[in-house]
Each structure stands twice: as C-alpha cells, then as structure tokens.
Amino acid sequence: MQGHHPVSGGPAKGPQIPPVSYLKWYIPRLKEMRAHNLSFSGLQFPWDLDSIEDVWKDHRGPGIDDREMVSEMYGVPCENVHLCHGATQAINIAISAASRGGKVAVEMPSYGPLSQSARVLGLETIIVRRKPTDAAWIIDREEWSSILSQVDLLMICPQLNPVGWSYTEEDREWIIETCRKNDVRIISDEVYAAADKNWKPMFREGDNCITLSSLTKVHGLGVIRYGWIIASRDIITNAENTFHNMAGMMSSPVIRIAEHVRDRLHEPVELIEHYREMNLPVLQDTLNRVGIKWNPPPYGVFGAFRVPGIDTMQMIDTIGKQHGLLAVPGCMFDSGLDDWLRVGWSIDPESFAEAASVLETVLRTALDIP
Ligand SMILES: Cc1ncc(COP(=O)(O)O)c(C=O)c1O
Structure with missing residues (x-):
C-alpha cells in the first residue's frame, strides 16, 4: 500500500x-x-468578532486598496502584494506566477499541497529532504546541489511541518546563494513565521524569492481564508493574471472580517x-x-x-x-x-x-x- x-x-x-x-x-x-x-498546528484563538455590519456587501470603492493591511504588516508597497484565499491557494497562484516551465524541487517532509500542487499545474517535481537532528533539521548539501541544478523552482516551508524548527542560519544562507547561482526561484510558505520575532521573510533575499502566508496559523483565522503573496512586481503581475483566471475576485466578507480584526492581530x-x-x-x-x-x-x-x-x-x-x-x-x-x-x-x-x-x-x- x-x-x-x-x-x-x-x-x-x-x-x-x-x-x-x-x-x-x-x-x-x-x-x-x-x-x-x-x-x-495553528493557534486556537478565542476570537469574538461580534457582528459586522453589511459583511456580505461589496467592499470595493474609490481609494480603497485591499492590500494595505498586508503591505503595512511587511513594510512593502501594495504593488508587491497579492491577496488570495488562504496559503493553500497562494501556493497554487505563486507556482503559476513564478514557474518558467522547468522541474520543481519540493522540500520534504511537507504539508501535501506545498509539495504536490506543482504536479496538478502540469509540472514535474523532485524531492529534496531536510533530515532529522535533535534540534534544527539540516539539509544534505550534495543532494540539494545536484537537484537545484536541474530545476527552476524550489518549494520550501522554513518552519518545517511537522517539527516546527527552521533552517540553521548556515543552511538558509547556502540555499539562498545556491538558488541565486542556479537561477532558481524560491517559493517560501511562511504560514508559521509570524511566531518567530526574528524571522526575515524570504522575499527580502532578492527578486527570485517569494513569500506566502495567511491568517490561518499564527492568527487563528483559518476559516476566513485570507492569504497573500509577496514578490517582485513582475511576479505579482503574473499572480494577478493567474488569480483573475482561476479565482476572479476576493470575497468581500473575507476582506471585511480581516479589516475588522486588523488592529488586534x-x-x-x-x-x-x-x-x-x-x-x-x-x-x-x-x-x-x-x-x-x-x-x-x-x-x-x-x-x-x-x-x-x-x-x-x-x-x-x-x-x-x-x-x-x-x-x-x-x-x-x-x-x-x-x-x-x-x-x-x-x-x-x-x-x-x-x-x-x-x-x-x-x-x-x-x-x-x-
Ligand atoms: C505549511 C502549511 N502551509 C499552508 C497550510 C494551510 O494554510 P491555509 O489554511 O492558509 O490554506 C498549512 C496547514 O496545515 C501548512 O502546514
């Protein structure tokens, strides 16, 4: 079996x-x-949101940019942000937006959609592994080196599910450097990162690096399906085109609920x-x-x-x-x-x-x- x-x-x-x-x-x-x-794997936060007036009504209007909340959260311009419904959708949109058609290295162990979605989108995946130690799990640089020379995209989840540990500082640097040299784009699923005060989001490492996340895990709001992607303007333009094709528009109740809790995050x-x-x-x-x-x-x-x-x-x-x-x-x-x-x-x-x-x-x- x-x-x-x-x-x-x-x-x-x-x-x-x-x-x-x-x-x-x-x-x-x-x-x-x-x-x-x-x-x-996410916080069970006792949110009590009372009622939100007209929650179902169109949230759009003159001068309103849905992306402001995330833009402020990370200190990046709205043009580097794309919103979507949860990190799982962000994974799919980010792959579609960042792929150049080559093979995709997928880190294991993993949350299934992170390592499997590329296949559903018509791409071939190859596994790279993080290996157990009694603290931060580590990578086998020989294995990663060989695979990163065959792919144009790498899928990672730094705060590794199921162990919760992130990369050692040396492994993180090595991965960034090796991907840069091999022209590999990195899609980094950072749904757990906001719990680490010292975390530097991957998109800050260069135009080939993409961060995605959501309000699901650290903020305990998985049911509202609010997620985002942060990347270079070119990749965000591709993400927008993908989103328009595959999802249309953001749900107004999702945006209104997120705005309602914005000051309490x-x-x-x-x-x-x-x-x-x-x-x-x-x-x-x-x-x-x-x-x-x-x-x-x-x-x-x-x-x-x-x-x-x-x-x-x-x-x-x-x-x-x-x-x-x-x-x-x-x-x-x-x-x-x-x-x-x-x-x-x-x-x-x-x-x-x-x-x-x-x-x-x-x-x-x-x-x-x-
Ligand atoms: C690594 C990882 N990414 C994403 C998700 C799901 O996030 P969302 O609910 O925002 O789609 C999970 C849930 O277990 C996860 O472990």
Whole structure:
C-alpha cells in the first residue's frame, strides 16, 4: 500500500492527482471532536468578532486598496502584494506566477499541497529532504546541489511541518546563494513565521524569492481564508493574471472580517508566548517521564518527536481514540516518519495539562511502560 505522505512525480491530471492523505485522515477525526486535542498546528484563538455590519456587501470603492493591511504588516508597497484565499491557494497562484516551465524541487517532509500542487499545474517535481537532528533539521548539501541544478523552482516551508524548527542560519544562507547561482526561484510558505520575532521573510533575499502566508496559523483565522503573496512586481503581475483566471475576485466578507480584526492581530502572537510559557514545561515533563528526549523549537505552537518503534498512526487510531486523544502521526508528512508524532500546544493551559496527562497514558500503553 502507498504511504500517507505526499508524493513526487510528473504532471498529474484526473485520477493521477495525488490525494492530500493528511487531510483525508485528519478531517474525519477532527469532526469526532475528541476530548483531548493536541492536533492543531495553528493557534486556537478565542476570537469574538461580534457582528459586522453589511459583511456580505461589496467592499470595493474609490481609494480603497485591499492590500494595505498586508503591505503595512511587511513594510512593502501594495504593488508587491497579492491577496488570495488562504496559503493553500497562494501556493497554487505563486507556482503559476513564478514557474518558467522547468522541474520543481519540493522540500520534504511537507504539508501535501506545498509539495504536490506543482504536479496538478502540469509540472514535474523532485524531492529534496531536510533530515532529522535533535534540534534544527539540516539539509544534505550534495543532494540539494545536484537537484537545484536541474530545476527552476524550489518549494520550501522554513518552519518545517511537522517539527516546527527552521533552517540553521548556515543552511538558509547556502540555499539562498545556491538558488541565486542556479537561477532558481524560491517559493517560501511562511504560514508559521509570524511566531518567530526574528524571522526575515524570504522575499527580502532578492527578486527570485517569494513569500506566502495567511491568517490561518499564527492568527487563528483559518476559516476566513485570507492569504497573500509577496514578490517582485513582475511576479505579482503574473499572480494577478493567474488569480483573475482561476479565482476572479476576493470575497468581500473575507476582506471585511480581516479589516475588522486588523488592529488586534498582535493579540494572538502574544497569546502564543503565553501558551509556550505555560504548556511547554508540562509537555517536556510528560515526555521525560516516558523516556522521550525532545528539544522544543524556539518559536511556534507545535513540535514533533519520535516514539521509538511505535506506529503512531495505529497508536492514535486505537489507544488514542479509546482515550479521546488526537495528535498527528509523522507518516502524514514523509516516508520514514512512521514513529514520529506531532503535538501542538496552542490550547488553554488547563485543557493542555489534561490532554498531556492523557498523552502520557497513551504513550505508556503503547511503549509498555508500567
Ligand atoms: C505549511 C502549511 N502551509 C499552508 C497550510 C494551510 O494554510 P491555509 O489554511 O492558509 O490554506 C498549512 C496547514 O496545515 C501548512 O502546514
């Protein structure tokens, strides 16, 4: 049987289009509303938006530029910004806008759409991997060098899903330099980056670098589907043409809701810091008690660790389910991660402490620790 992780290959149409197995597995389990949910990769922020007058009405008018909010967020002119519906759509639009028809290097492990969408758009993909260490995962420069000489586009997610760690400073510099030399454009999915105060968005590294993101993860507003792309003016022009062809226009309720929360976007970022302070020590103690050594990433709301020898998908579907626990198995992100488990700490400390205690029970049962 094929695994659950994203797959690379040639252009894919109709029945060859690969599933996003992660979503197929995850959505039904999320709908079960298990009592102890450690599956979230984004902040669960208690937004209370009251009602927004005329939310459904056309938001456009003289002098209004929808892109101002993102333009201010990054300190870039509106002409370098394109809005769309969530980061997933941004991935597709950015590929269409930046591709010159060549092969695409896709980083693994990954969120399926990041590594698979190029195939749906008629391009061939080749995998480059980040490899486990007990801190920031690292790249194999020989492998990346060889592949970056064969492609014209590279898809990355710096704050790597499922582990949450970004590149080492040296790897980041090396990737930027090597892509520049090989005339490779970089599409950088930075949905988790706003949780890292020191993050320098990739688009600042040159006209070949594109940043995309959304309000989904750090701001806890995935349901409104607000995303964006930041790139050179030429690439943004292509993005606009793509968007007009594939999506038409932005939804007015989406823009109106985003404008409504605009002055409060710092609140979720602050809450992440609070949750880290409260929840991370609890998780580390829990893992220590079952003999799992783990370094949390220095930012963000999720991380992943090995549960040696345990098929974590089976564990979550059997023992986890019995105890009402949901967390995400590593097999959803790449081959070779079957005994990894992704755990999020983006929920209130009381619920988190209860869930961590249930996680301990599940791990003890799986590992046969009395
Ligand atoms: C790397 C990455 N990009 C994008 C998304 C989805 O973002 P959006 O909801 O804005 O489409 C996810 C969700 O898991 C993700 O992990």
